Amino acid sequence: xxxxxxxxxxIKRYNDFTAVNGVDFCIDEGECFGFLGPNGAGKSTTMxxxxxxxxxxxxxxxxxxxxxxxxxxxVKAQLGIxxxxxxxxxxxxxxxxxxxxxxFYGIPSGEAEARAKELLEFMGLDVKSxxxxxxLSGGLKRRLVIARALINEPKIVILDEPTxxxxxxxxxxxxxxxxxxxxxxxxxxxxxxxxxEASQLCDRLVIISQGKILAEGSPAxxxxxxxxxxxxxxxLPSTSLPTGLAEQVKKWKAHPVILPEMTFLFTPAGxxxxxxxxxxxxxxxxxxxxxxxxxxxxxxLTGGNLGQ
Amino acid sequence: xTVNAWRVFRRHLNVLKKTWLNNLMFNFIEPFLYLLAMGFxxxxxxxEVDGVSYLQFIGLGMIASSAMWAATFEATYGxxxxxxxxxTYHAMLATPATVxxxxxxxxxxxALKSLIFGMVILFVVxxxxxxxxxxxLLILPFMLxxxxxxxxxxxxxxxxxxxxDYFNYYITLFSTPMFLFSGIFFPLNTLPAWAQWFAWxxxxxxxxxxxxxxxxxxxxxxxxxxxxxxxxLSSLLAWLPIRMMEKRLIQ
Numbered sequence: 001x002x003x004x005x006x007x008x009x010x011i012k013r014y015n016d017f018t019a020v021n022g023v024d025f026c027i028d029e030g031e032c033f034g035f036l037g038p039n040g041a042g043k044s045t046t047m048x049x050x051x052x053x054x055x056x057x058x059x060x061x062x063x064x065x066x067x068x069x070x071x072x073x074x075v076k077a078q079l080g081i082x083x084x085x086x087x088x089x090x091x092x093x094x095x096x097x098x099x100x101x102x103x104f105y106g107i108p109s110g111e112a113e114a115r116a117k118e119l120l121e122f123m124g125l126d127v128k129s130x131x132x133x134x135x136l137s138g139g140l141k142r143r144l145v146i147a148r149a150l151i152n153e154p155k156i157v158i159l160d161e162p163t164x165x166x167x168x169x170x171x172x173x174x175x176x177x178x179x180x181x182x183x184x185x186x187x188x189x190x191x192x193x194x195x196x197e198a199s200q201l202c203d204r205l206v207i208i209s210q211g212k213i214l215a216e217g218s219p220a221x222x223x224x225x226x227x228x229x230x231x232x233x234x235x236l237p238s239t240s241l242p243t244g245l246a247e248q249v250k251k252w253k254a255h256p257v258i259l260p261e262m263t264f265l266f267t268p269a270g271x272x273x274x275x276x277x278x279x280x281x282x283x284x285x286x287x288x289x290x291x292x293x294x295x296x297x298x299x300x301l302t303g304g305n306l307g308q
Numbered sequence: 309x310t311v312n313a314w315r316v317f318r319r320h321l322n323v324l325k326k327t328w329l330n331n332l333m334f335n336f337i338e339p340f341l342y343l344l345a346m347g348f349x350x351x352x353x354x355x356e357v358d359g360v361s362y363l364q365f366i367g368l369g370m371i372a373s374s375a376m377w378a379a380t381f382e383a384t385y386g387x388x389x390x391x392x393x394x395x396t397y398h399a400m401l402a403t404p405a406t407v408x409x410x411x412x413x414x415x416x417x418x419a420l421k422s423l424i425f426g427m428v429i430l431f432v433v434x435x436x437x438x439x440x441x442x443x444x445l446l447i448l449p450f451m452l453x454x455x456x457x458x459x460x461x462x463x464x465x466x467x468x469x470x471x472x473d474y475f476n477y478y479i480t481l482f483s484t485p486m487f488l489f490s491g492i493f494f495p496l497n498t499l500p501a502w503a504q505w506f507a508w509x510x511x512x513x514x515x516x517x518x519x520x521x522x523x524x525x526x527x528x529x530x531x532x533x534x535x536x537x538x539x540x541l542s543s544l545l546a547w548l549p550i551r552m553m554e555k556r557l558i559q
Contacts, residue, residue: 014559048559051402052401052402052558053398053401053557053558053559054558054559055558055559070558073312073404073405073406074404076402076403076404077403077404079402081402083395083398083399083402085395085398087394087395087396087398087399088399089319089323089394089396089399090394091323091326091327091394092322092323092326096322100318100319100322101399101403103315103318103319104312104315104400104403104404104405105403105404106311149402152403
């Protein structure tokens with residue numbers, strides 16, 4: 001395995017705000033690597049440094065073997081970018097968007113047309129080829145942005161929150177396409193704040209909060225290793241909890257994470273804890289017993305910091 | 309001049325091909341209204357200016373001003389919409405294109421719009437029999453120099469501009485005074501001597517002189533100085549929108 005992107009103690013500051021604060025990661029060729037974190041965690045800033053919209057302030061960033069301060073055109077030529085905000089050209093049609101983009105890579109127009117047709121087909125957009133971009137739905141726009149990012153046959157595709165704002169059907173379709181890209185050997189780097197997206201797509205991911213990486217590993221490994229397998233979710237605001245609940249549940253080997261609107265009791269033995277709920281002063285009707293998931297890892301690590 | 313600046317220009321050209329009817333047609337109306345109101349209306353009260361009819365005097369001057377407005381609107385509202393609302397610049401920056409490519413592409417396109425607008429007015433005033441010399445053909449290549457300069461100034465403002473409403477200030481406080489005191493509507497030699505020297509600080513004055521004298525076939529060595537001033541100012545200033553856009557886009 002060869003590293004295609006490597007960051008060592010990567011730092012980015014805006015005046016006195018440190019957006020990325022000493023981040024290390026290493027992305028291997030052909031894998032799907034995720035950045036999971038709340039808004040403002042530093043995910044997008046890291047992506048911007050990789051695709052050349054931000055300068056590296058300190059630390060090292062190496063892309064495809066080249067040390068980067070501001071990603072140069074030759075490296076950008078190997079990347080495909082799906083930005084957080086759709087920035088399709090509203091003055092052009094679907095097809096023209098791809099062709100105008102292809103021109104910047106010096107792709108001859110005949111070949112650009114062939115590739116564009118193939119990509120529109122791949123993304124299920126071939127019938128929309130001559131439509132105005134403005135007439136597309138959110139999901140179709142997103143698919144077109146992904147098609148556009150593939151026009152230069154990139155080695156790495158960087159997706160900044162690829163499915164934010166899409167309905168579940170559109171989201172699953174995008175995921176399916178991204179999996180197919182991975183099968184073709186394209187490395188994917190994506191940011192998301194959807195736990196499901198991260199567990200569906202990523203081989204490995206980092207959980208990032210306030211500019212720092214809190215954990216790294218495969219989604220399954222993170223869930224298995226970092227938290228107990230079960231959780232009882234108490235759907236009560238923290239002000240309505242019985243006093244001393246945190247101390248009480250610790251006697252039952254449960255680990256409480258108390259958020260303003262709800263509380264999680266992580267435990268290796270959910271059934272035993274469930275039986276104790278009445279004695280802890282909790283009504284089982286306001287509680288849910290379920291297996292723990294990536295979101296729970298995330299909430300535990302960040303202490304409930306959802307970026308609000 | 310890089311190949312990617314040319315590609316940015318090509319993108320704008322694509323769009324122009326699709327939208328020229330909406331984009332260009334109505335902008336031609338304003339200079340015609342001026343010609344009508346000033347040339348025919350006011351012209352009846354005015355005998356001759358600098359040895360030519362008033363309509364001829366302002367008609368030739370309007371070539372320069374409508375070309376200036378074309379470059380100015382393109383490099384203010386046009387560029388700002390791409391920069392701020394459509395994020396077209398960001399999309400281009402994801403490719404091997406650089407900020408310098410994008411700025412140069414926008415300047416070239418604004419210069420082209422200058423040429424188109426100048427050309428249409430030139431045709432019209434020629435049709436009205438106001439052009440007396442084949443030297444007038446040199447107005448066309450000059451429109452590119454002229455347009456590039458005004459686009460550079462406008463795009464510098466755009467790269468600083470945070471809100472689309474601020475362009476009102478640019479237009480009212482900068483472009484309009486330049487337009488009114490450029491020697492289009494009255495000869496500047498009617499002003500006191502100090503004010504005439506002041507006119508040399510007005511970039512549009514240089515263009516109006518060049519365009520009008522070419523149209524009348526009155527070649528003078530001083531025209532070369534006017535042209536050189538515009539080229540020199542353009543090459544001195546063109547790095548400014550590039551630097552300022554870089555500061556704005558690469559954070």
